[in-house]
Amino acid sequence: MVKSLIPLRIAGVGYSLPETVITNDDLTKLYDTSDEWIYTRTGIKERRVVSGEQNAIDLGFEASKNALAKAKIDPSEIDLIIAASSAPPDLYPAIACHIQARLGIKTQIPAFDITAACTGLIYGLSIAKAYIASGMYKNILIVATDNNSRLVNWEDRSTSILFGDGAGAMVVTASDDGVDDVIAIDIKSDGHIGDLIELSFDGKNCPLVEQYEPKPTGIRMNGKGVYAFVAKILPHYVENLITSAGMKAEEIDYLIPHQANIRIIQAVQERLGYSDDKVVTNIKYYGNTSAASIPLALAESVEKGKVKLGSTAVLCGFGAGMTWGGAIVRLREGIC
Numbered sequence: 001m002v003k004s005l006i007p008l009r010i011a012g013v014g015y016s017l018p019e020t021v022i023t024n025d026d027l028t029k030l031y032d033t034s035d036e037w038i039y040t041r042t043g044i045k046e047r048r049v050v051s052g053e054q055n056a057i058d059l060g061f062e063a064s065k066n067a068l069a070k071a072k073i074d075p076s077e078i079d080l081i082i083a084a085s086s087a088p089p090d091l092y093p094a095i096a097c098h099i100q101a102r103l104g105i106k107t108q109i110p111a112f113d114i115t116a117a118c119t120g121l122i123y124g125l126s127i128a129k130a131y132i133a134s135g136m137y138k139n140i141l142i143v144a145t146d147n148n149s150r151l152v153n154w155e156d157r158s159t160s161i162l163f164g165d166g167a168g169a170m171v172v173t174a175s176d177d178g179v180d181d182v183i184a185i186d187i188k189s190d191g192h193i194g195d196l197i198e199l200s201f202d203g204k205n206c207p208l209v210e211q212y213e214p215k216p217t218g219i220r221m222n223g224k225g226v227y228a229f230v231a232k233i234l235p236h237y238v239e240n241l242i243t244s245a246g247m248k249a250e251e252i253d254y255l256i257p258h259q260a261n262i263r264i265i266q267a268v269q270e271r272l273g274y275s276d277d278k279v280v281t282n283i284k285y286y287g288n289t290s291a292a293s294i295p296l297a298l299a300e301s302v303e304k305g306k307v308k309l310g311s312t313a314v315l316c317g318f319g320a321g322m323t324w325g326g327a328i329v330r331l332r333e334g335i336c
């Protein structure tokens with residue numbers, strides 16, 4: 001864990017969703033499935049998907065504007081952009097560079113993407129924390145955005161039911177009152193089990209050499225394997241994060257977890273001994289929006305009045321890599 005030199009303030013959080021809703025019943029037009037099968041195993045009833053030309057950059061841009069407005073920070077004041085995505089429209093230019101241009105940031109600030117799948121927001125926050133603590137950057141925009149619907153295999157009913165599109169963004173700054181809004185943060189990975197969730201970026205070898213067997217396209221997931229791994233490690237991991245911060249679970253107001261499967265969320269909830277009103281879930285309406293899921297859940301739950309600001313929350317995520325991570329944060333008034 002980074003010992004803070006300069007503390008970090010979470011200044012603004014925003015989100016954006018595509019308008020098109022695809023319900024579980026709609027999916028029965030694609031393959032043999034049912035609302036009952038999907039809902040009982042995942043907690044998902046519907047998801048949003050991009051349509052036409054819209055993509056993760058558009059969603060990320062909207063979420064960024066919303067987060068900047070809440071932070072009352074002009075785009076010209078941003079000195080670093082970090083974008084996290086599991087489903088970028090292109091490998092380059094980076095989403096972060098696109099966002100820099102869309103926001104009209106004329107200064108030559110750094111902007112880069114990170115690949116930590118659904119743990120992307122926590123990874124981004126961890127990187128931002130280190131930069132702010134060192135004094136290297138002052139105002140950082142973290143954008144987490146995904147158009148999974150373009151990268152799932154719509155013939156694979158066991159994975160395509162799970163995902164949706166969306167974006168979340170967080171503006172963090174050097175704190176001017178000495179209070180650090182990141183009470184604790186930790187990120188992890190285990191590449192040995194990377195084959196649990198894969199999305200190949202494929203091409204062809206030089207035509208003058210032996211070719212290779214291309215990998216299947218679309219998101220491939222060993223759902224049972226992911227479930228077993230995450231259900232085993234995550235509840236204990238989140239509990240340890242809280243204990244290692246010198247806190248007790250009951251001292252934290254909300255659990256805002258990555259929205260991948262309602263049963264995994266419930267396992268963490270049970271471990272922490274939280275009642276339903278302390279746990280943010282919106283998976284029913286948006287499915288798994290990957291990197292976007294945590295900031296989307298945070299900003300939307302504040303908007304709907306479920307989460308009251310002036311509180312604390314434990315965020316936790318997991319995803320391809322396998323990666324996982326958690327953060328205990330202060331949610332100040334006015335951030336979303």
Ligand code: ACO
Binds near residue numbers: 034
């Ligand atoms: N509708 C109806 N039947 C289905 C469907 C469907 N949509 N999908 C699969 N089935 C069938 C299978 O064909 C199988 O039938 P069979 O027994 O005749 O072979 C049966 O249902 C059981 O299939 P499983 O895949 O074993 O189903 P399981 O109970 O494991 O549930 C699920 C699948 C919901 C995906 C579950 O494993 C899960 O939620 N895993 C965790 C997923 C997760 O959290 N992923 C995070 C990804 S985040 C990221 O980084 C991208």
